Amino acid sequence: MAPSIKRKAGPTPVPAKKSRKVLEPEPESSSGEEAYEDMINEGDSEDDDEDDDDDDEEEGDYIEGEDQDMRSDDENNDDEDDDEDEQDEFMASAEHDASSKPRNPMGVKNSSLYKAPTNDEIQGLQESSDLFKSNIFKLQIEELLKEVQIDYKKAQPLEAALRKLKEIFDRTPAHQELSLAAIKANMKKKSVVIPFPSPEPSSDIQYTFGYSAPSAMHLVGSFPLKTVAKSRDGWSVDVAVEMPEELFQEKDHMNYRYFYKRAYYLSVLAAAIQDKKSGMSSTRTEFSTLDGDQRKPILILHPSGDKSETDFKKMRCTIRIIPYIPSSVFPAQRLAPGRNNVRSADTTEQVPTPQYNTALQQDTAFTSHLTFLYQHSKNCAAFKDGCILLKVWATQRGLIRNTNEGFNGFLLEMLMAYLLQGGGANGGKKLANGFSSYQLAKGTIDFIAQHDFTAQPIMMGQLASLGEFSKEAFVSHFDVVIVDPSGKINLAGHVTKAALDELQHEARLAMKFFTESSDDKFEALFLKRVDSPILRFDNVVKIHVPKNISELKSYTKVAALDYPSPFVHFARSIAPLLKRGLTDRIHLVTTRYEPLGNWATSSSAPDFGADSVITIGLLLNAAECARLVDLGPPADNLEAANVFRTLWGNKAELRRFKDGSILESAVWEAQGSDARHLIVGQMIGYLLKHHFAVPHDSVHYWAGQLNKFIQYNSKVIPERLFDNKIAAANGFQTVVTAFEALSKAVKNAEDMPLDFNVPATHFPDSAQYVEPLDVIIQFETSQKWPDNLKAIQRMKTAFYLRLADKIKYKGMRATAVEETADDSLGLNGYLDVRVAPGFLFRCRIAYDKEINLCEDIISDRKSSQSLKEQHQKALDIYNRHFVQAPMHTFLMHALAHKYPSLSQTIRLTKRWVSAHWLAPYFNDEALELLSAAVYSDPAPWAAPASGFAGFARVLSLLSTWDWKHEPLVVDLNGEMTAKERDDIRHNFANTRKNMIASNSASSPQTKTTSISSDHASMFIATNKDTFSKWWTWQSPSPMMVARLKALAKTSLDHMLKVTAASATTSSSALNALFITPTAQYDVVIDLDPAMCTRYAQNLSPDAQYFVTKGDKYKNLGTFQKSVFGEQILIGFDPAAEYLAELQRTYGDIALFFHDRYGGTQIGVLWNPNALSPRAWKVNLGFNSKPADVNKDGVLEVAKEQSTKAKNGKTTGGSKMVVPNIEALMSEIERIGHGLVRSVQVNRDPSATN
């Protein structure tokens, strides 16, 4: 469909030549390309004539292809040029009529939209919506490609270096048949340690080693293909060096002989380069491994940096030298997957060594694979860009890593190339040559996501191979099978099933972002780095590898043949075991470890030591992961039962279940929902111990470490007050039960003769707080309500009284409350109902006609301004309580039901924000939306299934979000359309525009008096609230948002650092997340904990405030006597009252900070704007003192002034005043009489002035 359009290029000639120069380097100008062709051809000797011919042909084609490419590019550029002109034009005119065009908030000029289109334009517009998802997507891809592509124009020094290398290798004298001892000695002289793979060759070997100049050298990999995507670690140019055939003997494929000879060859090359006479000795050389395979060392060349002609530092790359052999050296048959090529003295059995065989086979195929890819890149114009996109996507996810278990860029390229010739439905092609880069990358990802690699292994070759190279043979020896076009080599031989699972999981996620989302997910797909395990996975396990790993039962002698490193074998066997044990509790298990890295040529190859750490990432199945029992097979199925028993060891037991069945089962103990979500951790610990003898203390499970911050501190607080066990076991169920009881009582409020008495519990002051839960009562509509707002409030009170009377017989205590606040139009009263076992519901009656009454008055032209304001305020309050809050709760409830861990995330987020004393500035609802955003739009990850991960993601969101330029859209029910998102975007743009306008218009004076003058500095929009007016309109101020961002960043960094540390860190290391620095506040007010009724919620409460001193046993000790008397004070929190009073009274000149959850301190920051001296006036608005008064209250400077200014009109005396900080502090202390214990002054801002 789409691709054909591009080919039918319109008849219009290509005019703008200039644009070509700007955007695409002209191939003629750079000698680079020809040089690569040279390099490819140069080394070709007689034995691959065919290849040579191919190349020549290709060269011709290539240029043609390039031309074509150019033309289509030109078309694109054309469009853009035109558009740019238009844009400029519009920019000029926009200033005139920006305001008059409300339909185009982006301000596109209308006349230009209506002009006659050219063919080109229609095509361009059509193309970007067909070939690319959207214009935006296309433009973003273009920008991205610019960033990751390399500049071939700078390649000259690199070429020079490559030529030089060839020269050096050719010059190196050949030698034959040296013994192992001789070559070791030779190399030692040149201070190169031969990187022999383990096991090292034994000293009694009979065969000999030799060297002669390479028979060929080829540039391979992504550099000649132009598919290089720069990555964080730079990029590399791969040079394949062909070892002459005569160095090898017939049996060299056996017992590592090939690999030993290869290692020697490499060390000769290394020595040659390092030789002082070589001319490149200043180049730093290192050994490394090819894709983490320890059998195959390679040589890495870093740029010398000496500014010589071979210094390729500007390319920011390394050269990798990879020795290989032509495929004709060993008969292919001998390396078939089922063959054994490593004999062992211990066993006569010839077990297949597929890993070994593949490692060798892959060394023969560099050039043929390159040719394969080259063919496709020649035929498919966008192939290169597609590859780059694909690789960027994979790199961001950490899917390309240098360990011998996963995918690499080459494999992904091969997959894409394969899909251009097959892999589609009914044997067709999945991708077409005319596809755009976006379609190619998306198609490949789609294939990865959909394809069943186990059932349908990929055979790239056209003909089905038989015998030892049949599909079945491959499947039986490898986890993942992707056989190259030759039909003999499994490209994915080293790839584990777990790595494939991970790739497929990411691919499925990516497809979701590509297709399902109505939002632009470009950033999530390509720009964000998402490989941090704590953010990516629900639970993360760190295993310190046991020292005696080589003695593990599972590492048999047979296994050792194919896996020379016990560590690698161990790492590969974890994921399958866990997958078997955890069954449907998890969606994904991944393992990863740090690759070995490079090593100096003068030292011996490193190995995975005892300090190695394996990181396991788990994605949980939220519905199943908290299950207590794992059911096995029935007892009479002996075979299956045996398997179950070997898996679970002592944990397996026979149990009879309710339905009468007798099953093998494993039962886990955990109380409460928080603990139950940690069962998976228990299981992993058990499995690792049982199967690999990994002791528990070397397994560190990151999941529940934050739970203690949202639970009462059971060590200090007497259990009688807060029964953690009950609360934990039932979760929120207890509240729900209590609420149901209440609603039942309210519904059938008939007189009941029974009287329950709620026993009056007596708490110490520091724990006397009962948090009210809001409830809304809605009556059926009736005409009998009065038409007057004030009267309605009284009517409500009457209802409360009646209701209180009715339900008191149902075991509930109800009190009607009347607010004494002066605003009598808003919520004037409510009904507090106490329900056993100790919940408090605050009921309010909703009557929707109040809205109309308010609106009538507001819209009435006759009503006065103040009356309007008053009613607007009442309306806001009404809307908030009876419209917005219920809607919010309803949506959040649904979301919390969908994602069980959401509530934990919300609790952690609230606690964290409050712990940093920011609670006064962030609505609970705003924090709930922030947490929900992480679930409703989890890109680039999947929705978290644990509070730990959820909280980390919230921190990550907060630390990266650009509130100034981006609205946060929270799609609570997943039904938001693209149009709604656009609307929100426009609303946001308007809000920000107004903000800037009002800021620049307002005089500096008004700025100082109101700190939060601009609205929605944290723009959070939902389906219902597209203006972000509900929860973040007034507060927080930009300053608070900035502070939250900074705190989130440090917190997240700390969290990542602690969890990434290889040593088993104590869980208390995370405590720092919830401790806020207090030194930055000007003043810190210390409150008396005994007076803080919420003190029990404090993060580290002191036991002395709960139990009288001297009592050893906290459960028996008597509670402290309460100064508040016997009765329970509902929602009474002196600290909060104090805070509110401070904000009311001093809100203009200071900011107050407090931890709502049992905090005993209040931080004060003086508004720096208010501190500067200003002219005295009557209505100043703060406690002031003359600027030039001395400490005894006598004006000093003023007297001089008055004498000087004799002819002035002033009668003498000062004119300027400053806030009287000391007197203010004294006032503040008096206002908090009884609560304030002391005041710490960190800084006196007036002193510095």
Place this chain on the structure above:
Amino acid sequence: MVSKKQKSEDSTSTGGGLDQISNFFILPLHMPSLTTTSTSQKSYKNILHYLYFKKHESPKEDPKTPKNRTLFVLNVPADATESHLRDLFKPCGRVVSVQFLNRVRDNNLSKEEREQQEELERLEREAALIEAQAASTGTKAGKKGGKKQQQVEVVQEEEHRRLYATGSQAYVVFLEEQELSKALVMKRKKRSWINTGADASPADLAKLTGLGVSKWLNEYHTRRPEASVLQMKVDDYMDKFERSEYETQQAALARHNVMDDDGFTLVTRAGSKGQNSDGVITITAAKAEEVKNLKPKKKELQDFYRFQMREAKRDKLVDLRRKFEEDKLRIEALKVNRRFKPY
């Protein structure tokens, strides 16, 4: 500590008149020192607060603030009470009354609006006063037992201490004009707001009660009166409300279709909300919007004429173009804000 106090007293009581700022006298007051644990540079022991005052001058004559007997005091501490100010100016003469002006918190209001709001507040206060009077007479006439309780409640409400905005204003009215002029020639001298030290008098301590925890606790309890008290309050209000409703209704009825002095009759509708009723059947008039919705929409043929198709095509193109333009602008904006570097 004592010696220090002594010293400061010496230095401040050097005699002479008070300093001035823009015609206002500056009156330094000693405030209780802070209970601090650590201080940076300054000592928070000798804290001075500054009151500003002058003779009240106003073009309008207000019986509450008589012209030559009223002192206009500025920068009153937030915890000020009548007794604070009375004690402070006692040496000058007999203080008749103290009135606090709560500063209008919203600075953005224009002067006119502010005056309006002040007027509104005044009216409300008056209304409340009248209401209270009416209530007391009502209870006199009606229930017998209620009276006492109500009085108790009034007393309770008075006990509430109110905080003023920081730097607010007050009028202090003296009994005689000489007393005011005496205040205007006050000498420099040590004056304390409250003495919280060991030698604090009961009167000083009383100035602290009703602040802080006790204030909040008090408020908490007043919000939760006995059910019977609250019920009575509500009943009273509803009685009054219904009475006034009835009266306004009667008044409206009386005006209904009655010829006025000039011989004109203002025609008004009696029933509310467009309802006409004979007591049994109610007929409601249809609303304009509803009527609009009732009409079945004529179905227009979308692509019947050629011009329609052409226009549709053009509109589609325009849409595409506009989107493209917008997208490009967005990319520009993105480019400014965000790097496209993935790493």
